[in-house]
Amino acid sequence: MTGGPISVAGVVVEPGERRDLAPLASESYTGDRTTLPMAVINGIEDGPRVFVTAAVHGDELNGIETCRRLLDAVDPLGVAGSLVVVPIVNVLGVQFGSRYLPDRRDLNRSFPGSHSGSMAARIARLLTEEVITGSDAGIDLHTAANHRTNVPQVRIAEDPRALPLATTFGAPFVMRAKLRPGSLRAVALEQDVPVLTYEGGQPLRFDADAIDVALRGIQRVLARMEMIDHAPEPAAAEPMVLDASRWLRAARGGVLELHVEPGDRVQAGQPLWTTSSPMGGAERASIDAEEEGYVIGATTLPLVQPGQAVLHVALPGEHLPSEDDPTEEEDEDDPDMTEGT
Numbered sequence: 001m002t003g004g005p006i007s008v009a010g011v012v013v014e015p016g017e018r019r020d021l022a023p024l025a026s027e028s029y030t031g032d033r034t035t036l037p038m039a040v041i042n043g044i045e046d047g048p049r050v051f052v053t054a055a056v057h058g059d060e061l062n063g064i065e066t067c068r069r070l071l072d073a074v075d076p077l078g079v080a081g082s083l084v085v086v087p088i089v090n091v092l093g094v095q096f097g098s099r100y101l102p103d104r105r106d107l108n109r110s111f112p113g114s115h116s117g118s119m120a121a122r123i124a125r126l127l128t129e130e131v132i133t134g135s136d137a138g139i140d141l142h143t144a145a146n147h148r149t150n151v152p153q154v155r156i157a158e159d160p161r162a163l164p165l166a167t168t169f170g171a172p173f174v175m176r177a178k179l180r181p182g183s184l185r186a187v188a189l190e191q192d193v194p195v196l197t198y199e200g201g202q203p204l205r206f207d208a209d210a211i212d213v214a215l216r217g218i219q220r221v222l223a224r225m226e227m228i229d230h231a232p233e234p235a236a237a238e239p240m241v242l243d244a245s246r247w248l249r250a251a252r253g254g255v256l257e258l259h260v261e262p263g264d265r266v267q268a269g270q271p272l273w274t275t276s277s278p279m280g281g282a283e284r285a286s287i288d289a290e291e292e293g294y295v296i297g298a299t300t301l302p303l304v305q306p307g308q309a310v311l312h313v314a315l316p317g318e319h320l321p322s323e324d325d326p327t328e329e330e331d332e333d334d335p336d337m338t339e340g341t
C-alpha cells in the first residue's frame with residue numbers, strides 16, 4: 001500500500017522523499033541557534049517508523065560514521081515506512097569531544113526532557129517529541145565511556161518485542177540490562193517504543209569493526225521489519241543472550257597486564273590480569289576469574305589504581321544480583337562515576 005506524507009518538526013515529507021531538517025533545540029552560550037540535524041526518509045510504501053540516533057554522548061563517535069554510511073546506503077524509493085536518522089544528538093558535546101553537555105549534564109539521563117529545562121532537557125524534549133514518540137522501534141548507537149572499550153553488543157530492556165530485533169541485529173552479545181532512569185531507552189519504553197542500545201568500541205575513535213557490525217545490524221533490523229528488501233547475511237554465530245554482568249576491579253595499583261582480550265570467553269580460575277609495581281620486581285597481584293563468563297568490555301589504560309574497573313564480564317545463567325549487591329548500583333556505561341551526581 002502506498003504511504004502518505006509524514007510530518008516531523010513541522011516539515012512535511014512526501015512519499016519517496018528524503019528531507020534533511022535542523023529543528024531548533026536551544027541557544028548556545030553565544031546566543032547562536034543550537035539545532036538538531038536529522039534526515040527524514042519517507043518511503044513510497046506504507047510501513048513502520050524507525051529511528052536511529054548516535055552521539056547522545058558527545059565523545060562516542062562510531063555511531064556518527066555508522067549513520068553517514070547508512071544514509072548513503074538507503075534509497076528513499078526502496079523503503080517501506082519511514083526512517084529518521086539523527087547522526088549527532090549531543091550537538092554541543094561533540095564540539096568538545098565531551099560525553100556531557102557544557103554544563104556537565106548527561107543527556108542520556110535527561111529524557112524525556114522539557115521545554116524550559118537545561119540544554120540537555122531541551123535537546124531531549126525535541127528528540128522525544130519529534131523522533132521517539134510514534135516510532136515503532138529505535139536504535140541508539142553508543143561506545144564505551146572514557147578509557148574503556150566495548151565488544152559490539154546490544155542492550156535491551158525486558159521487552160518481548162526487543163529480543164528478536166536484537167538477535168537479528170547480529171552483534172556477538174545481547175545484554176538484557178537494567179533501565180537507567182532518564183535514559184533514551186527507558187523513556188522510549190514508557191512510550192511503548194522498543195529500543196536497541198548498541199555499544200561498540202571506544203570513545204573519540206572510529207573502530208572499523210564496531211561500525212561495520214552496527215551498519216549491518218541496522219540493515220538486518222530494517223529488513224526484518226520489511227522496510228528494505230536487501231540486508232547483509234545473518235551473523236555467522238547466534239548472539240549470546242545474557243542477563244547479568246559485573247565489573248571486576250583492580251585490588252592493587254600499578255602497571256596493568258591483561259591476560260585476556262575483549263570478546264574472550266573466560267573460565268573459572270583463569271588468570272585475567274596482573275598488576276605489577278612500576279619499581280619492577282615481583283608481581284603484585286593476579287586476579288583470577290571466579291566464574292565462567294565473557295569479557296564484553298575492558299579498560300584501555302595501561303595503569304590502574306585500586307578499585308578501578310578493569311574488565312566488564314557478562315555472566316551466563318542465573319546471576320541476578322541481590323538487592324543489597326553493590327554492583328547493582330554500578331552504572332555500566334561509566335562504572336567509575338558515582339551515580340546521581
Ligand SMILES: [Zn+2]
Binds near residue numbers: 057144333
Ligand atoms: Zn554512551
